[in-house]
Amino acid sequence: MTGATLGALRESRWGKWAVAGPPLLYLVVFFAIPTLIMVAASFRSPGEFGGLAPFVGDDGRLDLTLESYVRLAEDTVYLEVFLKSVVYALVTTLACLVLAYPLAALIAQSPKKYRDLMLLLVILPFWSNFLIRVYAWMIILGPNAALAKAVNGVLAVFGVEPVPLLFSSFAVLVCLVYVHLPFMVLPLYANLEKHDRALLDAAQDLGASAWQRFWRITFPLSLPGVYAGAALVFIPALGIFAIPDILGGPNDSLIGNLIKQQFLETRDWPFGSVLSIVLTVAALALAGLAAWVGRRGAEEIARA
Amino acid sequence: MALLEIQGVTRRFGDFTAVDDVSLAVEAGEFFTLLGPSGCGKTTLLRMIAGFDLPDAGRIVLDGKDLAGSPPERRPVRTVFQSYALFPHMTVEGNVAFPLQMAKVPAADMPAKIAEALEDVRLTGFGKRMPHELSGGQRQRVAIARALVTHPTLLLLDEPLAALDAKLREEMQIELINLQKEVGITFVYVTHDQTEALALSHRIAVMNRGRVEQLDEPSRIYGLPATKFVADFIGHCNLLSGPVTSGADGVVALDVPGIGVVRAAARTIPATGAPGTVALRPEKIRIATFAPSDAADNRVRGTVADLLYMGDVTVYKVETEGGARVEALLANSQSGRTKFFEVGDAVEMSWAVDAGHYIAE
Structure with missing residues (x-):
């Protein structure tokens, strides 16, 4: 399509809707409406066998209640699980950042002909199913695997009792980092790849050591990439339930597990909805914050 | 002793020799220019002085100290980058x-x-601005201020004016000259723009294919080019080549095909029969319908084949009766006339013996 026809399409009202309509419709049907249903459900009572209680009861009263919100506020165990989820997500984000930064920098500095291959390797894990990759960690961390034997062998030298690697916070965190690493590498790479090599030459010329060049030039200029990667890792990590389910111990239940439990096991849809709303609001707030900070940084660089 | 001494420096990239056994010395307080076409090695040489690149052979000595082994951040040298950075x-x-x-x-x-x-750099009051809020010329000045603030021994400038438009470039040239005088820091300036080099420098090293072809003051580089490359690269020049027919008393005569015998000044007299070239600037040629009778040294008749009207001057490309092409330049300074000749006009060109400058092959 030529620029002229694209421009004409953008001009016409019909054209605008033709372009923006399908994704908008998709978001309304599959995001906005379900979210509204969830909000509505949070103000209802649970049904006897799951689902919701009838909206108009036998006594003719409408089923509208704040009961689930009160329950959330009264019992601190939910707050604890939520805070624990935030801590796990933060640790995951930080670990991903520390691991992904050198990798992204390495790819960005590599000759152009190798970069595509290296990026392909970064996203290669996506080619196999998420759950299969999580189950694979059961084997890697299992008690009869080489890793557990090696770790416990070293511990035995110091007279420490063997520790199980599987079904632990350690297993959950290792897998969380593994699963989310590409989401940190890609935005960091996209940022670092655009850096002007002349800035580092200039900094060196003006007397900066390698360490100073990194902290004064490269890192501040990469902050938009850091924020983008952090948002892409932190938000999904906050709501995850499969990894603690499969690899975690009894104390590794996160907010995602709690929500899943409410819908599938306890069959308390209203309370599950309340927990989901808390998670969504927290994620939106953090994403908004990251986007705001990131945009400011990006504008600075773009104008330079 | 010179402030900066480049001693037999060579740098190769694979089979390509970017800088080929270059030796030169830059005096303290000098505005020194490395001039040449792209790929001539001037930027590589500059990067080696700054420390971003290392010579394969030779030494770079600054203020009596060999710079080998000092990384860029430890050299008392600052660079103003082309992109300002x-x-x-x-x-x-x-x-x-x-x-x-x-x-x-x-x-x-x-x-x-x-x-x-x-x-x-005349930017008082701009301290709180961000670089993206500045014009190109202002960014350039910030880059210079940043490089000068620590009072380096040597300031390297890598085509610093290339990104500016013509008018701003001229302003900045004057500012650079004044600034260099004011701060008294030695400047080594890299450019491919010969007018810039002539206007700014105390001395110029003209580089070609990794070698220094001529190192001299601007007026001598322009007036007495040492090689055909220098004559051709600096300004416009007619290069009239042919065998030497005679030579004596500082004057040589060449038999130039299409023109005839051309006599020019020479510092050393070549042997008769040796191939040679006379470099003749277009502005040194007089062009008239008939050459005045006192212009006896060199004269040749031809017709105007092409002309370029430039406003202040007109460049005439004249085809001689023998089929050679000679470029002559005439100032449009006579009142009441805008142009002197048209394409197809018969003209006669003449020039004095000392207008041309003999270059040995």
Whole structure:
């Protein structure tokens, strides 16, 4: 399509809707409406066998209640699980950042002909199913695997009792980092790849050591990439339930597990909805914050 | 002793020799220019002085100290980059403060030094701006202030004016000359623009294919080019080649095909029959319908084949009766006339013996 026809399409009202309509419709049907249903459900009572209680009861009263919100506020165990989820997500984000930064920098500095291959390797894990990759960690961390034997062998030298690697916070965190690493590498790479090599030459010329060049030039200029990667890792990590389910111990239940439990096991849809709303609001707030900070940084660089 | 001495420096990239056994010396306080076409090795040489590249052979000595083994951050040398390379996330002040911070200058001394550097480049009051809020010329000045704030021994400038438009470039040239006089720091300037080099420099090294073809003052580079390359690269020049027919008393005669015998000044008299070239600037040729009778040294008849009207001057490309092409330039300074000749006009060109300059092959 030529620029002229694209421009004409953008001009016409019909054209605008033709372009923006399908994704908008998709978001309304599959995001906005379900979210509204969830909000509505949070103000209802649970049904006897799951689902919701009838909206108009036998006594003719409408089923509208704040009961689930009160329950959330009264019992601190939910707050604890939520805070624990935030801590796990933060640790995951930080670990991903520390691991992904050198990798992204390495790819960005590599000759152009190798970069595509290296990026392909970064996203290669996506080619196999998420759950299969999580189950694979059961084997890697299992008690009869080489890793557990090696770790416990070293511990035995110091007279420490063997520790199980599987079904632990350690297993959950290792897998969380593994699963989310590409989401940190890609935005960091996209940022670092655009850096002007002349800035580092200039900094060196003006007397900066390698360490100073990194902290004064490269890192501040990469902050938009850091924020983008952090948002892409932190938000999904906050709501995850499969990894603690499969690899975690009894104390590794996160907010995602709690929500899943409410819908599938306890069959308390209203309370599950309340927990989901808390998670969504927290994620939106953090994403908004990251986007705001990131945009400011990006504008600075773009104008330079 | 010279401030900067380049001693037999060579740099190769694979089979390509970027800098080929270059030796030169830059005096303290000098405005020294490396001039040449792209790929001539001038930027490679500059990068080796800054420390971003290392010579394969030879030495670079600054102020009596061999720079080998000093990384760029440890050399008392600063570079002004072609792209300015201002740090986009820092204010003008932050940029200028950066080298002071790296040198661990006490924080209390910084504001005065920053103010002085900004004053030197006439940017007082711009300290709080971000680089993206500045014009190209202002960014250029920030880059210079940042490089000068620590009073380096040597300032390297890598085509610093290439990104500016013609008018601004001329202004900045005058400012650079004044600034260099004011701060007294030695400048080594790299450019491919010969007018810029002629206007700015105390001395110019003309480089070609990794070698220095001529190192001299601007007027001598222009007036007495040592090689055909220099004559051709600096300004416009007619290169009239042919065998030497005679030579005596500082004058040689060449038999140039299409023109005939051309007589020109020569410092050394070549042997008869040797191939040679006379470099003849277009503005040294007189062009008239008939040459005045006193212009007896060199004269040739032809017709105007092409002309380029430039406003202040007109360049005439004249085809001689023998089929050679000669370029002559005439100032349009006579009142009442805008142009002297048209295409197809028969003209006669003449020039004095000392207008041409003999170059041996």
